[in-house]
Amino acid sequence: MQQEPDASSFPNGGIRNTFEARGYSAWDISSPAFILDHTLCIPTVFVSYTGESLDYKTPLLRSLNSVDKAATRVAKFFNPEVNHVICNLGWEQEYFLVDEALYAARPDLVMTGRTLMGHESAKNQQLEDHYFGAIPSRVEAFMVDLETEAHRLGIPAKTCHNEVAPNQFEIAPIYEEANLANDHNLLLMSLMEEVAKRHNFRVLFHEKPFAGINGSGKHNNWSLGTDNGILLFSPGKNQHDNFRFVTFVANVMAAVFKHNGLLKASIINATNAHRLGANEAPPAIISMFLGSAVSSILDMVEKVDSISKISIDGKEKITLDIAQIPELTLDNTDRNRTSPFAFTGNRFEYRAVGSSANNASALIALNAAVAAQLDDFANVVEARVAKGEDPEAAILAEVKKLLAESKAIHFDGNGYSEEWKQEAARRGLDVETSAPLMYDSYTRPDTIEMFEKTGVLSRKEIEARNEVKWEMYTKKIQIESRVLGDLAINHIIPAAVRYQSLLLDNVFKIQQLFKGSKADTISSQDLVNIEAISDHVQAIKSGVENMINARKQANRIKSEREKAIAYHDNICPFMDQIRYHIDKLELMVDNEIWPLPKYRELLFIR
Numbered sequence: 001m002q003q004e005p006d007a008s009s010f011p012n013g014g015i016r017n018t019f020e021a022r023g024y025s026a027w028d029i030s031s032p033a034f035i036l037d038h039t040l041c042i043p044t045v046f047v048s049y050t051g052e053s054l055d056y057k058t059p060l061l062r063s064l065n066s067v068d069k070a071a072t073r074v075a076k077f078f079n080p081e082v083n084h085v086i087c088n089l090g091w092e093q094e095y096f097l098v099d100e101a102l103y104a105a106r107p108d109l110v111m112t113g114r115t116l117m118g119h120e121s122a123k124n125q126q127l128e129d130h131y132f133g134a135i136p137s138r139v140e141a142f143m144v145d146l147e148t149e150a151h152r153l154g155i156p157a158k159t160c161h162n163e164v165a166p167n168q169f170e171i172a173p174i175y176e177e178a179n180l181a182n183d184h185n186l187l188l189m190s191l192m193e194e195v196a197k198r199h200n201f202r203v204l205f206h207e208k209p210f211a212g213i214n215g216s217g218k219h220n221n222w223s224l225g226t227d228n229g230i231l232l233f234s235p236g237k238n239q240h241d242n243f244r245f246v247t248f249v250a251n252v253m254a255a256v257f258k259h260n261g262l263l264k265a266s267i268i269n270a271t272n273a274h275r276l277g278a279n280e281a282p283p284a285i286i287s288m289f290l291g292s293a294v295s296s297i298l299d300m301v302e303k304v305d306s307i308s309k310i311s312i313d314g315k316e317k318i319t320l321d322i323a324q325i326p327e328l329t330l331d332n333t334d335r336n337r338t339s340p341f342a343f344t345g346n347r348f349e350y351r352a353v354g355s356s357a358n359n360a361s362a363l364i365a366l367n368a369a370v371a372a373q374l375d376d377f378a379n380v381v382e383a384r385v386a387k388g389e390d391p392e393a394a395i396l397a398e399v400k401k402l403l404a405e406s407k408a409i410h411f412d413g414n415g416y417s418e419e420w421k422q423e424a425a426r427r428g429l430d431v432e433t434s435a436p437l438m439y440d441s442y443t444r445p446d447t448i449e450m451f452e453k454t455g456v457l458s459r460k461e462i463e464a465r466n467e468v469k470w471e472m473y474t475k476k477i478q479i480e481s482r483v484l485g486d487l488a489i490n491h492i493i494p495a496a497v498r499y500q501s502l503l504l505d506n507v508f509k510i511q512q513l514f515k516g517s518k519a520d521t522i523s524s525q526d527l528v529n530i531e532a533i534s535d536h537v538q539a540i541k542s543g544v545e546n547m548i549n550a551r552k553q554a555n556r557i558k559s560e561r562e563k564a565i566a567y568h569d570n571i572c573p574f575m576d577q578i579r580y581h582i583d584k585l586e587l588m589v590d591n592e593i594w595p596l597p598k599y600r601e602l603l604f605i606r
């Protein structure tokens with residue numbers, strides 16, 4: 001039932017010293033054991049000798065337990081027969097595939113999971129021909145193999161399709177109870193790596209492996225359902241059910257509003273930071289999309305004085321005047337692809353989660369925040385009822401209060417726009433864009449209080465986890481920066497100089513053959529290029545030198561937080577600068593001399 005792995009070699013944020021190594025893993029019986037590569041694998045929690053959790057599973061299970069208790073209290077107001085509330089998760093795993101041989105020829109992909117350089121290819125996703133096109137046959141063979149392996153392990157894989165960017169794809173299962181769904185996601189990710197190799201592919205889970213095209217996320221479709229089959233975020237067929245729906249939506253709004261900074265911190269890391277706020281991904285601001293139908297219901301609720309006045313229209317239909325096409329049913333929400341947290345009919349879709357993430361991080365924060373909110377709600381409603389108030393009137397009054405207080409989180413407009421960033425700041429939402437600073441949301445007094453009250457994480461655990469997050473951030477950027485420096489100095493500059501000397505040789509010969517002004521005319525463009533190559537090479541050299549110096553300075557900083565901030569503020573900008581000059585050189589240098597596979601080669605494998 002339990003084992004004793006080493007807890008000090010595991011990132012633990014100072015909870016364990018190297019000389020006090022004991023830690024325990026214990027069987028999580030709610031997630032089935034499985035056999036992989038002739039090995040019996042048992043899902044476990046991992047805690048230290050001193051009782052703190054070192055893993056994601058322990059706090060995830062605690063958060064599921066607390067949201068179960070709190071949501072059951074509130075669900076009982078409407079349906080006294082409810083005994084438990086289950087949290088459901090349906091993740092959508094996006095990924096890229098790259099040919100194995102080309103992958104091996106890109107040290108940046110091998111070491112960091114993303115390309116640190118590479119000029120945009122002339123054609124990328126402009127024509128949407130990959131998204132809407134057929135699945136490439138090599139990829140289809142991989143998908144079939146993957147689905148078969150997934151089903152063998154009990155992972156209910158269902159949907160496989162092309163995604164927006166060339167060579168980008170998605171796999172999604174049928175949703176399951178959140179703890180099991182997350183274990184299945186982690187298992188599937190490792191399965192994908194195995195199966196991809198059989199097809200001479202490498203799978204990229206990095207959120208932004210290629211600049212200039214779509215990044216990869218892992219949308220978390222999240223809902224709460226009761227043990228007797230009621231989906232709590234699903235509008236119902238009568239007043240009573242709709243009142244329950246509105247109550248739960250208002251509580252989620254309040255929780256997401258109060259903890260929007262924390263929710264963002266729960267999904268940010270060095271890799272997802274490249275995706276958030278970039279043009280095609282959710283912005284680095286958490287807001288909530290509700291859609292016109294639900295928005296107008298909530299507006300109505302704010303104005304009514306009794307629940308008998310709350311009405312929700314049935315689904316509308318569209319009829320196309322084509323005899324063989326049936327009537328189409330319209331969903332009660334449109335889609336807003338720019339929203340990081342969107343209502344989608346009977347669930348919320350948390351889209352800011354990154355493709356490489358362990359979903360537990362987002363779910364721990366979300367479930368704990370919602371549990372705390374539902375508990376507060378149940379407390380005030382019960383107190384009002386104890387004073388003799390009618391339960392329905394008490395619930396309605398409190399729902400109206402929540403709706404009024406948490407309006408700022410509701411945004412149905414275009415999340416990519418510049419105006420939204422300013423508007424969000426005016427509304428008091430968290431608009432921080434630096435990952436190391438976002439982690440401060442975890443240690444805010446209201447966050448710690450919320451986590452301790454729900455029993456999900458202790459202050460000590462939160463502080464230790466933040467240490468690990470800062471340390472990981474620093475290490476990731478440090479590795480990228482080193483790889484970029486090496487590639488620039490050992491691959492790119494020698495290639496550029498070799499090409500430059502070919503040009504110089506050519507100019508020299510022209511001067512000998514033609515002489516005078518004719519020679520100058522013939523070699524004028526070569527001379528411009530020779531100079532430009534020198535300029536770029538110089539810029540790269542000094543950029544790398546300055547970046548190394550900035551790293552040396554940052555490495556002397558003792559505090560993990562300050563060090564991560566220094567890496568973000570002082571080292572990342574050099575990486576962008578250096579890349580800019582390398583990408584310019586890529587366009588100039590002879591293709592035969594260029595040492596790395598280019599985007600057009602990496603992205604268009606069929």
Ligand code: ADP
Nearest residue numbers: 088089090091172173174175221222223346347
């Ligand atoms: P999209 O159209 O957004 O790409 P997908 O079909 O790829 O959607 O994925 C939707 C995911 O949401 C699936 O995993 C599906 O099982 C899951 N899902 C559907 N209903 C619920 C629900 N009520 N709660 C949680 N997940 C759900």
Ligand code: MG
Nearest residue numbers: 092159170172
């Ligand atoms: Mg999908």
